[in-house]
Amino acid sequence: DGGITQSPKYLFRKEGQNVTLSCEQNLNHDAMYWYRQDPGQGLRLIYYSQIVNDFQKGDIAEGYSVSREKKESFPLTVTSAQKNPTAFYLCASSMSQLQPSNYGYTFGSGTRLTVV
Amino acid sequence: AQSVSQHNHHVILSEAASLELGCNYSYGGTVNLFWYVQYPGQHLQLLLKYFSGDPLVKGIKGFEAEFIKSKFSFNLRKPSVQWSDTAEYFCAVNERGYQKVTFGTGTKLQVIP
Numbered sequence: 438d439g440g441i442t443q444s445p446k447y448l449f450r451k452e453g454q455n456v457t458l459s460c461e462q463n464l465n466h467d468a469m470y471w472y473r474q475d476p477g478q479g480l481r482l483i484y485y486s487q488i489v490n491d492f493q494k495g496d497i498a499e500g501y502s503v504s505r506e507k508k509e510s511f512p513l514t515v516t517s518a519q520k521n522p523t524a525f526y527l528c529a530s531s532m533s534q535l536q537p538s539n540y541g542y543t544f545g546s547g548t549r550l551t552v553v
Numbered sequence: 554a555q556s557v558s559q560h561n562h563h564v565i566l567s568e569a570a571s572l573e574l575g576c577n578y579s580y581g582g583t584v585n586l587f588w589y590v591q592y593p594g595q596h597l598q599l600l601l602k603y604f605s606g607d608p609l610v611k612g613i614k615g616f617e618a619e620f621i622k623s624k625f626s627f628n629l630r631k632p633s634v635q636w637s638d639t640a641e642y643f644c645a646v647n648e649r650g651y652q653k654v655t656f657g658t659g660t661k662l663q664v665i666p
Contacts, residue, residue: 477658482653
């Protein structure tokens with residue numbers, strides 16, 4: 438079955454450490470996205486990528502970095518500069534490069550990151 | 554800035570009751586509108602979407618939503634809810650021609666058998 442795989446499901450990090458969240462899709466979608474979900478705040482866009490080797494900052498990109506070396510993969514690094522990293526992180530993809538949101542997003546199952 | 558408001562944060566209904574969840578957006582241009590649902594322990598899924606045409610949109614599982622342009626609203630409705638509708642519902646808006654989709658803060662629906 439086609440879909441988005443996020444790993445790991447749960448992740449614990451010590452303060453001051455960088456950590457990378459994986460997102461892989463086999464849907465042949467051009468666009469990929471990272472959102473952060475916090476209780477009472479909905480989903481907030483961190484970064485998105487329309488094509489390989491290109492990505493743009495979303496609303497809350499500070500303290501995060503991404504890469505898009507392959508169409509299938511869009512890993513997110515949470516750096517030590519992110520002041521409040523404990524959250525639920527969702528990866529999504531969409532089909533069209535020109536109007537990606539027209540088709541809606543396909544979401545992964547998420548990674549819950551906890552800083553200890 | 555574009556924003557989406559979902560005024561009901563937590564809704565509790567008995568089975569067979571009717572449901573209406575409010576969604577208002579701030580952007581005045583041409584928009585695409587979405588409702589997503591997140592069942593407990595599951596992925597976010599697209600429930601329905603509006604791009605153009607008939608402002609009354611029907612989605613999966615008996616849900617529908619009505620786009621009222623003059624009110625900047627896209628409320629979600631279901632005539633008779635079931636226990637299995639217990640989930641969190643997110644309204645989302647996208648400005649036509651742009652990548653960014655803005656999500657509301659979500660409404661948690663609890664249906665009591």
